[in-house]
Amino acid sequence: MNEKITAHPQKEEREEVLKEIRQLENRKKILENKQRNEERRVRTRRLIERGAILEGIFPLASNLSGAEVKAFLITLSHLPGAAELTANLPKSGDTP
Numbered sequence: 001m002n003e004k005i006t007a008h009p010q011k012e013e014r015e016e017v018l019k020e021i022r023q024l025e026n027r028k029k030i031l032e033n034k035q036r037n038e039e040r041r042v043r044t045r046r047l048i049e050r051g052a053i054l055e056g057i058f059p060l061a062s063n064l065s066g067a068e069v070k071a072f073l074i075t076l077s078h079l080p081g082a083a084e085l086t087a088n089l090p091k092s093g094d095t096p
Contacts, residue, residue: 055062
């Protein structure tokens with residue numbers, strides 16, 4: 001009879017530990033999802049802002065397809081002086 005009493009608390013303790021592990025795994029998934037959503041939100045905002053800048057400078061860009069905008073920007077990048085301009089831009093992550 002004493003053997004059952006000592007075995008039972010070990011089983012309960014094991015179940016509690018497994019439950020805690022599941023809870024921590026779920027919390028980790030929730031935090032990872034929040035982080036991905038925040039990164040997606042920041043990227044979306046950046047893309048919208050840059051698209052708005054492009055359309056503000058080149059109003060006809062709003063009528064172009066994505067491939068046409070890409071070709072247009074590639075053409076601009078090959079103009080004389082474009083390499084020097086891009087070389088002087090701050091690197092990603094640098095503060096201006």
